[in-house]
Amino acid sequence: MKLYMHPVSTACRPVRQFIAENGIKCDEELVDILKGAHYQEPYVSLNPSRLVPMLEDGDFRLTEASAILKYLAEKYDLPSYPKDLKKRARVNEAMDWFNTQFYLNYGYGLVYPQIFPHHKRRSDEAHAGAVEWGQQGARNWLQILNDHWIGTQNSYLCGNELTIADYFGSAIVSIGELIGCDFAAYPNVKRWLDHVKKLKSWARVNETFNGFVAGNKGKEFVRV
Ligand SMILES: N[C@@H](CCC(=O)N[C@@H](CS)C(=O)NCC(=O)O)C(=O)O
Numbered sequence: 272m273k274l275y276m277h278p279v280s281t282a283c284r285p286v287r288q289f290i291a292e293n294g295i296k297c298d299e300e301l302v303d304i305l306k307g308a309h310y311q312e313p314y315v316s317l318n319p320s321r322l323v324p325m326l327e328d329g330d331f332r333l334t335e336a337s338a339i340l341k342y343l344a345e346k347y348d349l350p351s352y353p354k355d356l357k358k359r360a361r362v363n364e365a366m367d368w369f370n371t372q373f374y375l376n377y378g379y380g381l382v383y384p385q386i387f388p389h390h391k392r393r394s395d396e397a398h399a400g401a402v403e404w405g406q407q408g409a410r411n412w413l414q415i416l417n418d419h420w421i422g423t424q425n426s427y428l429c430g431n432e433l434t435i436a437d438y439f440g441s442a443i444v445s446i447g448e449l450i451g452c453d454f455a456a457y458p459n460v461k462r463w464l465d466h467v468k469k470l471k472s473w474a475r476v477n478e479t480f481n482g483f484v485a486g487n488k489g490k491e492f493v494r495v
Contacts, residue, residue: 272297274339275314275325277304278479281378281446282336283324285438289340291472292438293349297326337366340435351434361429365420365436369443373412377495380405382446385492402493409495416444417457425459426466433467441467445477448484450492457495 274290274297276283290297302308302323309321318325318334326333326342333339344352353359384390384402392398420428428436444464447454454461467473474481 273300273327274298275300275302275318275327276323277302278476279483280304280323281442282322284476284480285435285442286324286326286336286339286343288442288470288472288476289343289351289435289438291476292470293343293347293351295343295347337370337439340366340439344435350432351438353432353434358429362434362436365428365434366439368420369436369440373416373440374443376405376408376412378443378446381409381493381495382450386449386487406493406495413454413457413460413495416440417459421459421463423459425463427463437463437467445480447495449487450494451487451490452494454495 272295274283274286276287276299278284278287278301287299289295302314304323308314309318309323315321317327317332320334322334324334324336324339326339328342328346333342341352343349352362379390381402382405384392384398384405392401425431427433428440441464444454444460454464
C-alpha cells in the first residue's frame, strides 16, 4: 500500500497518525502541494480532484481522509471503528459533522483565510467580514463540541474509547494552533485534544505542522 500525502496537510495528518499508531505497513509518497505537484502528471491523472491524501492498495485508489480511515480500520479489523451498529453510526456521525459543519466555518471560514494568501478575500472589508463570519460559526461548533460531543465525562468523542473520529477531529481542531488558539474557553475540547496528543506518534507525525505553528507565533490573528 502507498499513501500519497503532504505532512502539513490537515487531511493527511489523521491518516498518517492512524497508520503509525497501528503499525500498518504502508509506503508514503510526498506530493508537494506547496509546489503544485498535485496539478502535474502523474498525480493529476491518478486523482483528478488534485488533493491529498490518496491511498493506493494494489490497483484500488481511494481519496477522502474519512473514507481512507474507515477503509484501513475495516481492512485491519481494528477496534477504533466499532462493529456494533449504533456505536459505528455514532463514529460516522462525528466524522461527518467534523467534515461538513465544523470544518467549513472553522477551517475555511476562520483559519485558512488568515494563513493562506489564496484564501484571502478581495478587499480588506470583505476579508474582515468573512473571518468574522467564520469566527462566529467556529465558536458555535466549538461550544457544541465542548458540551455535547465531549462533555465533562468523556475521554474521547464517542465515549471512553479512542475511535477513528478522534484521529480525524483532532487533526481538524489542532489547525487552530496555526492562529494561536489555546482553547482555554473550551475546557473539555482542550482536555480531549491534550489527551489525543499523548498518542505515541503525535509528535513525529505532526513535526512539519508544528513547525508552521511555531512560525506563526506572535502574529496577530482573529481567534476563537
Ligand atoms: N475532503 C478531502 C480534502 C482534502 C484536501 O483538502 N487536501 C488539501 C490538503 S489538506 C489539498 O490537497 N490541497 C491542495 C489544494 O487545495 O490545492 C479529504 O478529507 O481528504
